[in-house]
Amino acid sequence: MRPLRLIWVYPDLLSTYGDRGNLLVLERRARLRGIPVEVVEVNSDQPVPRDGDIYLMGGGEDLPQTLATRRLLADGGLHAAAERGAVVFAVCAGYQMIGVEFGGADDTPVQGLGLLDIRSGRGERRAVGEIVADVDPGLNVGRLTGFENHQGVTRLGPGVRPLARTEIGTGNGDGTEGSYAGRVLGTYLHGPALVRNPNLADLLLFWAVGPLPPFPPQAEELAKRLRAERLAAAVPQ
């Protein structure tokens, strides 16, 4: 079986928030199913490979976010991959970047990568705290739990579907959290997102390789306990 290629895009600019965890969990969930995995970390001064299967982009500050976007637009590798049908998973600053535009350092609009029909800008308040959201039933992911930390708000255009409806927390700011179109998905969730939500990790894997071989149940006992604890902690008693 040809290895699944996970590409971590620009961790030198966009990985301030435990984003490595998403990579580690995705790799683990594939490997323990018997799917061989190859991980590539692409720094901002290197070309983005066009033949990856799942591309991950993490969080970062305003200036690095703008710099990363400019470089990716000039590079073209991520766009080529998305066009081929590669999976793109982007978190927080990364999520904003894959949209049509986002607010830059002084909230002036910066051109985004245009992979999702969304526009982001600075919101009134910082959204910080545990977030719980129910995913679009069509994706079969269930409930999301995570931690959000962003001042940005995101408006969804007609070309995307919301990823989930927020139960607790802010997300995009309009009662929804995250969004997706085709195999491109973005979210504001930290935790990291795929650590807290193994089903979301599996969705990305399913998009990349199709129906998945089974995952050994004892290898996710702890993750299940963590989920239950976090959901209980977030929901007011």
Place this chain on the structure above:
Amino acid sequence: MDANTHHRTRLPIRAKLATTVGDAAASVSRLAGKGDGSVIGGRIGLRLEPDLLSLLAAGRQVVLVTGTNGKTTTTRLITAALAPLGGQIASNIYGANMDAGAVSALSRTPDARIAVLETDEKYIPSMVKATSARVVTLLNLSRDQMDRAAEIWLLARRWREALAAAPDCRVVANADDPLVAWAAGASRQVTWVAAGQAWREDSWCCPNCGAHLQRDGDDWSCRECGGRRPPVSWMLHGDEVIDPAGRPTALELALPGRANRSNAVVALAVAEAFGVRLAQALPEIRRVTSVAGRYTQVSRRGVDIRLLLAKNPAGWLEALEVVAPAPAPVLLAVNAQGPDGRDTSWIWDVDFRRLRGRTVLVGGERRLDLAVRLEADEVQFRLVSDIDEAVDAVRSESGNLEVLANYTAFQQYRTALGRVQ
């Protein structure tokens, strides 16, 4: 007129009242068993007289100490290193490092001509101005409490602007940290210290132009804007300090680990700015054996427990170096209360693989998050609910237990073990 009122009589009346009320509140707070009273006393004082900090700092030489990690320890080391000057030194030794804590420290040591103040990274601009700081020490800058702290590039920019506007202030800065070097780079007077940098994940890119930095050992430079590591006067080299004359001296500290050696070299550089030479300063630094409960050893039912504090990925990287080698058992504990940062995503930036093959216990309020993390790194572990359970778990196999905990978890263990000094 006693010593405490001497300095105060030189203050305008509202400020005098502010310090008196503040100190009274602090005393009440201490008597009520609510900590050492530093913050509440200072807060009340500032509310009564917003310029209190400037007034209290007037006529004194103030050293501000900041950075993501090492502030408390370095503040302590600098205070020790300046002891040969004689006289009292004001300091916020309990780590109350925002403006209220500074007010408290200054007001309770009114005769101190020198003050060494640990300063929270976000408060540097206001504190530099309010205290007309004579020396500002920049240790390092890395990710920490992402739900509370401002972005670090932004912090570096604010430091740079504040220090550029303070030409009479000498900056003692770690040249090996590109963010710190950039922050100090616009200052008129800088003492550059090669203090080392173990954690590099926050300085891949140039803070000036964003290009990916070239790195070669400790050296770093930016191909695009020409920024580069400045030439240094002081250097940490293994276990030795190299002074501006190029002479090496073995540090032989009581405090363990590379990070503390780094802090000590910075303290020596600050001491020299005050005219205290290495030969006088180093013996004082060597006498420091513990700082606010850290590195202390406590015995509990036959097990010698050593407490190490680490609060963020850079700190955990250094602490995992200090931890006694296998087979000494290790207890890791993580909380996520306000002071810790309420999100635990950062633990995924810590590499735990070196703990494989030894007894690892996992505690703290967020032990399940830590458990999932360790499982991903294939580290075997056992969950424990408190320090006594940890002691019980290791008693039969070891007389030692290394404890590595973040802020509130660390305080909880200290309390459980009887408020270790």
